[in-house]
Amino acid sequence: MHLLAAQQVGLDQAHEPVDLGQSPAECVILSSADSELACFARAHRQSGDLSLRLANLKYLAHPFSVDLYIEKTLNSTKIAIVRLLGGKSYWSYGCEQLANWAQKHQRCLVFLPGDTAPDEELRRLSSIRDDRYDRLWEYCLHGGVENARITLTACGQILAGNNTLPEAKPLEKCGLYLAKSKTTAPLTAAQEHFPRTLPYRAMLVFYRALIQAADTAVIDALILGYHAQGIQLIPAFASSLKSPDIAAAIRILMQNLKPDLILNTMGFALSKPGESLENTAFGGVTVPIQQILFASLSENDWRDSSQGLGAHDLAMQVALPEMDGKILSRAVSFKGVILDAPWAEYQVIGHRPNSGRIAFCADLSARWIKLAHKPNPEKHVAVILAHYPNKNARMGNGVGLDTPASVMGLIEELRRAGYDLPETLPFNDGDGLIRYLQAGVNTVDPKKGEVREHINLEEYLDFFAQLPQTIQNNINQRWGDAKSDPFFRAEDNAFGL
Secondary structure (H helix, E strand, C coil): CCCEEHHHCCCCCCCCCEECCCCCCCEEEEECCHHHHHHHHHHHHHCCCCCEEEEEHHHHCCHHHHHHHHHHCHHHCCEEEEEECCCHHHHHHHHHHHHHHHHHHCCEEEEEECCCCCCHHHHHHCCCCCHHHHHHHHHHHHCCHHHHHHHHHHHHHHHCCCCCCCCCCCCCCEEEEECCCCEEECHHHHHHHCCCCCCEEEEEEEEHHHHHCCCCHHHHHHHHHHHCCCEEEEEEEECCCCCHHHHHHHHHHHHHHCCCEEEECCCCCCCCCCCCCCCCCCCCCCCCEEEEEECCCCHHHHHHCCCCCCHHHHHHHHHHHHCCCCEEEEEEEEEEEEEEEHHHCEEEEEEEECHHHHHHHHHHHHHHHHHHCCCHHHCCCCCCCCECCCCHHHECCCCCCCHHHHHHHHHHHHHHCCCCCCCCCCCCCHHHHHHHHHHECCCCCCCCCECCCEEEHHHHHHHHCCCCHHHHHHHHHHHCCHHHCCCEECCCCEEEC
16 A cells, blocks of 8 residues: 655545654644644644644545554544544544544543534543533634634643633624734724725625634735725625524625625525525625635645536535525635644645736626626626537526526516617527527537627637637647638638527
8 A cells, every 4th residue: 555645645635545644742633624723733832731733634534544643643642632524424434443542541532523513422432521521612613723722721621630621712703804903893893994995895705714713815815906906805704604693794784885796705505596695694785796716725736637626615615606696706715834833743724815816806806896887778698508519409408497488587687677688589488599599500510500690710810819829739739720610601701600
């Protein structure tokens, strides 16, 4: 079996066996959350009596990695805390082996849920099950560097036989981020801290975990990037947008500030299919909501992947937010080392901003804002349907969906909203729409059908010449010269559409 050195493992390659190579320590903390581990690393640097080791569970996904870690790192550990999102089933082999290790060597072991839901199975697996268990979980629920410091102090007190642990320091579930002072303020103080200073303003909504872990470089970079486009960013953090109290507070903030655009960086969908967004955090909002992504993989892994973003990012940050009607932009940061913590034999992983991609998003946001201020009759809208190339019967196809009927419904909504549409269209219903499209130029036989639009060859080549040379070469190699395209018509010196 081949082992990978920990520093050579890609952030999304946890299926490979890994030897973390950490030396033994009195206290070990394992978690899947980079932000949580960052808090413990910073807290231990400030004050830590017990020696400490930190590790991300994704590097201990392989059974052989677990065995090595127990043998090499836990052999003199006195207390271990494992924070698990998804319960025992998420890390079943690790849970079983650590429970055996704790029982065999009479060590303190605490399995804590990774969310706010109690998990009795994890509690039973732990060697501490009394009020001290609840207090340790409370520290993690509140999060932040200060509660991480209190956790490390509590670990020492547990080992000393103290049954009364200090209280957690509560953190606001939502608030404003003040970039210049690196502090926070209540949402109700927005007018005081963010008087309008630029032509446009936008709300930036992000996870509280970035504040807790002091991982705000990407937020700071976004503020500067949007400022260059004449957009004042108002950064607001929240533990979750699904909490009714937080959702209500965010709605009130939107009503008071009246932003021109909303930038959302939080995952999931706020509404269920077919339900209104009215009672969600963005209920009643009529401005564009743009989804920007903080990728959970490194920039090198992203560039080397033919897929780009990983499955988790695509689901949580792309597919689900689109269900709310959010406008996808692009990833503006990638995971990377933001702090070397040799005292914990750990490298703190965080979000590293990409200035070029931030500039792209800022420019895109400025365009959306200007478009939103444009009267509807002056806007031009294109409706693009899927068309599988081998059969016209698959034009606009969507499994379980009546796409043509949806297009007709969209046309009626555009009319009601005041968009400039012809009084009569060449089709009256969904079936007529498909027949109209089939009568035009299509991929089944591009040389037939009614040509309704042209793209001039010179115009196309001017655009093509602006692409990177590598992309031009790949396209020419794969598809051939532009004149060999099935849609090209020599008599018109243009592509017929």
